[in-house]
Amino acid sequence: MRNLINLLVTLAVFWVGSEYFSEYVAISDLQTLIIASLFMFVIGYLFNFLLIVSFAAIPLGVGCVTTPLLLLASVVLTPIKLWLLDTYLTGFEINGFWTYVILTIVLSLFSVGKQSQR
Secondary structure, three states, X not given: OHHHXXXXXXXXXXXXXXXXXXXXXEEOOHHHHHHHHHHHHHHHHHHHHHHHHXXXXXXXXXXXXXXXXXXXXXXXXXXXXXXXXHHHOOOEEEOXXXXXXXXXXXXXXXXXXXXOOO
């Protein structure tokens, strides 16, 4: 359920960005909007899977190397995903460095995390 909400939030953030800030975020049509949101969702899901596998591999000695690298990559994962969309998805365009920064912050603020049990 949490992943579905994050997918919808990403879709909403991209839509609002393209509607109200079209000089910074340009999305050509609905199909491009859906593909971009699904791409963000799939890459995030795969990253979480890799992180779980890496933590599980710590007793084998391999996870001691991969886990810190994945944690470091998580800091720049959203800007990398946005850059990949901008570079390879026709009809999706982000203009300016600060647009990447603002989109990363907005997507981080509105994403739904897992609540800890106390």
